[in-house]
Amino acid sequence: MYLANLFKHIALVFRHKSLVFVHCTKCGLFWRGLVHDTSKFSREELFESAKYFKGYRSPIGVCRQETGMSRAWLHHKGRNKHHLEYWYDFDCEIQPLMPYKYAVECICDKLAATKTYNGKSYTPDKALWHWEKYGRRTPANPKTLAFMDRVFADLAEHGEKFILNKKYMKKTYEEICL
Ligand SMILES: [Zn+2]
Numbered sequence: 001m002y003l004a005n006l007f008k009h010i011a012l013v014f015r016h017k018s019l020v021f022v023h024c025t026k027c028g029l030f031w032r033g034l035v036h037d038t039s040k041f042s043r044e045e046l047f048e049s050a051k052y053f054k055g056y057r058s059p060i061g062v063c064r065q066e067t068g069m070s071r072a073w074l075h076h077k078g079r080n081k082h083h084l085e086y087w088y089d090f091d092c093e094i095q096p097l098m099p100y101k102y103a104v105e106c107i108c109d110k111l112a113a114t115k116t117y118n119g120k121s122y123t124p125d126k127a128l129w130h131w132e133k134y135g136r137r138t139p140a141n142p143k144t145l146a147f148m149d150r151v152f153a154d155l156a157e158h159g160e161k162f163i164l165n166k167k168y169m170k171k172t173y174e175e176i177c178l
Contacts, residue, residue: 006050009059013040016116023108028166032082032105039079048072057117082106084138097177098144104169107151110135111160125156143177150176 017036024033039045049072052059063070077085082105087096098106114127131152136145150172155163162168 002050005053006046008055009046009050009053012053012055012116013037016112019112019115020105020108023111023164024105026164027104027108027169029101029104029108032101033108036082036105036109037076037080039076042075044075045072058113082109084135084140084144087141087144088139095139095141095144097141098147100170100173100177103144103147103173103177107148107163110152111155124159128152128156147173147176 020036021033024030024036040049048063048070049059052062052066054062060070060073060076063072077083080086081099081102084098084106086102087098089096110131111127114130115122118126131148135148138145151163151169154168154172
């Protein structure tokens, strides 16, 4: 069972990575798409995620629910700059702003995760729903949050083609964050 889940988890990570790669490339971030989430293959993340693998939701959440914490997540968010939590600094009046390329990678990641876990029932407004319910409460720079708010709202309203391109991302980031 464990070994089967290990392989299923690896397959899911590759599926997720390929989706993020497609999204990132459309936004002109080929390299970010290529190296996305490589730490998921480290022993700290891989074995925990295989143990708590479910397929329809993140094993990190399952582990957290069952044991009270996820070491895989602590390892992951400390190394991956596309996570809002990476940019959290203790006792700052204003949290650090997430740089452009990671902010775009973050959106590509959340979009891919929403697609993966929703399967056939995915619709563009689900990414916005997920962002508002879970992502938005992360302590982050207000400009980073405002950028995410706008992009997910535009995704829900105008669809994927509208947001997944370099011109839109650059313009929106410059307008809100700079
Ligand atoms: Zn990640």
